[in-house]
Amino acid sequence: MMRVLxxxxxxxxxxxxxxxxxxxxxxxxxxxSFIEGAERRFSRFLPxxxxxxxxxxxGDWQDISKDLLEILLACAAFHGxxxxxxxxxxxxxxxxAGYDKSxxxxxxTGVSPRSGVPQPPRSRFGEIKIDSTRQRVRLAPGMQIDLxxxxxxxxxxxxxxLLAEWSMPCAVxxxxxxxxxxxxxxxxxxxxxxxxxxxxxxxxxxxxLGPCAVATSSVTKRTWVQAxxxxxxxxxxxxxxxxxxxxxxxxxxxxxxxxxxxxxxxxLIGGQQEYSGRASQRPxxxxxxxxxxxxxxxxxxxxxxxxxxxxxHFEYAAPHV
Amino acid sequence: xxxxxxxxxxxxxxxxxxxxxxxxxxxxxxxHAPKPTQAxxxxxxxxxxxxxxxxxxxxxxxxxxxxxxxxxxxxxxxQPQGMFGGAPIFTTGGS
Numbered sequence: 001m002m003r004v005l006x007x008x009x010x011x012x013x014x015x016x017x018x019x020x021x022x023x024x025x026x027x028x029x030x031x032x033s034f035i036e037g038a039e040r041r042f043s044r045f046l047p048x049x050x051x052x053x054x055x056x057x058x059g060d061w062q063d064i065s066k067d068l069l070e071i072l073l074a075c076a077a078f079h080g081x082x083x084x085x086x087x088x089x090x091x092x093x094x095x096x097a098g099y100d101k102s103x104x105x106x107x108x109t110g111v112s113p114r115s116g117v118p119q120p121p122r123s124r125f126g127e128i129k130i131d132s133t134r135q136r137v138r139l140a141p142g143m144q145i146d147l148x149x150x151x152x153x154x155x156x157x158x159x160x161x162l163l164a165e166w167s168m169p170c171a172v173x174x175x176x177x178x179x180x181x182x183x184x185x186x187x188x189x190x191x192x193x194x195x196x197x198x199x200x201x202x203x204x205x206x207x208x209l210g211p212c213a214v215a216t217s218s219v220t221k222r223t224w225v226q227a228x229x230x231x232x233x234x235x236x237x238x239x240x241x242x243x244x245x246x247x248x249x250x251x252x253x254x255x256x257x258x259x260x261x262x263x264x265x266x267x268l269i270g271g272q273q274e275y276s277g278r279a280s281q282r283p284x285x286x287x288x289x290x291x292x293x294x295x296x297x298x299x300x301x302x303x304x305x306x307x308x309x310x311x312x313h314f315e316y317a318a319p320h321v
Numbered sequence: 322x323x324x325x326x327x328x329x330x331x332x333x334x335x336x337x338x339x340x341x342x343x344x345x346x347x348x349x350x351x352x353h354a355p356k357p358t359q360a361x362x363x364x365x366x367x368x369x370x371x372x373x374x375x376x377x378x379x380x381x382x383x384x385x386x387x388x389x390x391x392x393x394x395x396x397x398x399x400q401p402q403g404m405f406g407g408a409p410i411f412t413t414g415g416s
Contacts (some may be wrong), residue, residue: 001407012416017409171409175416184408195414203412218415251413 002169002185007032010039010152011102012175016159018167019185027166031159035174038158042068042151044091045102051147055091059141061131069135071147071154072128078150078262079125085266085274087237089125091144094235097242098226111224111231124237148233152177153215153261177215179257197221197248197290205288205296213257217264218249236269245271246292254285263287272297 005016005028014035016028041050054062064072078086094100098111127140139145152174160172160179169182171190180190189210193203197220207214219242222233236243250268254260267274267287279287280299289297 002409004409015409015411169408171411173411173413176411176413177416178411178413186407190408191410193410193412195412197414200414214411214413216413216415221415249415 003028005029005032009035010043010155010174011104014175015171015173016163017172018163018170021167024167027163030166031163031172034162035155035159038067038151038155041065042071042147042155044146044148051145051151054137054139055144058139058143061129061136061138063134063136066135067154069130069132069137071151072130072137073132074154074258075125075145075147075150076128076130078258078266082262082266082270082278084124084126084237085270086150086262087125088145088147088150089128089143090235090237090240091146092142093237093240094146094233096240097231097233097235098224099222099231099233103222106224111226113227149177149215149217149261149265150258153213153257157213157257177213177257177261179213180209180211182211194251194288194290195249204290207253209253212253212255213260214251214253215257215260215264216249216251217261217268219243219268220248234265234269243269243271245269247271247289248292249290251288252285253287259285 001020002017003020003024007014009032014032016031018024018027040046040048043049044051044055046052050065050068054064054068075086075088079088095112099106100112101109125143125145127143128145129138131137156172156174156177156179160170160181163170163172164181169180169184171178171180173179176195178192184190189208192207192209192214194205194207194216196202196204197218217234219232219234224231232242234243235241245268247268250264252260252264252267254263263279263282263285264287267279267289270278279285287297287299291297
């Protein structure tokens with residue numbers, strides 16, 4: 001039997017689960033404390049956070065923590081690997097689209113009007129200078145970064161690692177981005193349902209998984225109306241506007257949550273061309289795309305299984321089992 | 322001529338006797354065969370009549386309750402709140 005602790009953090013619902021054994025409550029409390037502390041360091045909505053200090057220092061060198069350095073190095077690697085589709089430097093465009101405060105504040109006070117002033121050319125994340133030896137970075141003048149999903153993935157992975165040192169098996173989920181360590185007590189698999197992006201009360205696909213990480217990006221979750229237009233938080237770095245592909249949500253299963261986070265976002269922004277091309281070259285991850293026309297595309301590992309299965313029907317085992 | 326008559330008598334006699342013996346053998350076999358009224362109790366219980374089946378529900382080809390076309394089939398799975406084999410069931414849908 002597992003002990004479960006759920007609470008709100010990072011603007012979403014967090015679930016911690018670990019095998020009930022001596023000390024598990026202390027482990028859950030420690031993992032929660034870590035998550036809440038990390039959120040205070042990497043949130044762009046908190047002016048006293050380390051990330052806010054970094055954004056305020058654009059143009060100058062800024063000393064940073066070892067953890068932030070690790071996240072920024074991962075950002076740089078994925079920015080190159082995705083040919084820029086993953087770009088944390090889209091923050092000015094995100095603010096211009098109306099996401100300049102937390103979703104809680106937007107829902108409470110409404111969205112900011114779109115700036116009529118033409119936006120200056122946006123810095124790309126590739127312009128960042130990282131000095132690993134001296135543990136400092138320099139953002140290009142005018143550059144602002146949003147670590148968003150990748151920071152959440154890093155935090156959840158670290159929390160799961162912390163929890164696993166105390167009690168296995170265990171799982172950590174933050175708003176549906178999750179890490180599983182070990183197998184559930186009954187020796188079977190972790191069960192994960194993928195929501196219908198148009199009706200979160202319903203699941204459209206069920207997965208049975210072994211130790212792995214799962215992340216989902218969706219254009220229907222964090223949405224708002226700005227000047228009569230429905231907007232969402234996934235900015236296409238190529239246009240500086242919310243992505244306009246045919247995908248409603250992309251779920252990625254991978255060994256690492258940071259990888260899953262990045263690829264879920266990149267596939268959703270890049271669209272069909274990305275998940276039939278780039279993702280098909282990554283046999284270490286699986287993806288499930290819910291398209292606006294109702295189709296579900298999966299791949300690349302499951303492609304060979306599909307002819308005998310209706311992909312809309314509930315429950316088949318992903319290759320990580 | 323006499324030889325032909327003799328052969329004819331012998332043949333008739335053989336046919337008559339063969340017919341009589343065949344009739345008697347058949348009689349004896351039927352007389353010793355189990356009759357329907359002598360079936361075992363197990364066979365009788367297996368032969369009980371089946372209950373009448375409930376009528377089938379009417380077939381709905383409309384796709385959903387209001388008859389509108391559905392782009393894809395939803396599975397009526399409730400949002401997982403419970404546990405499965407001692408572990409929670411998770412949901413992913415973005416945040």
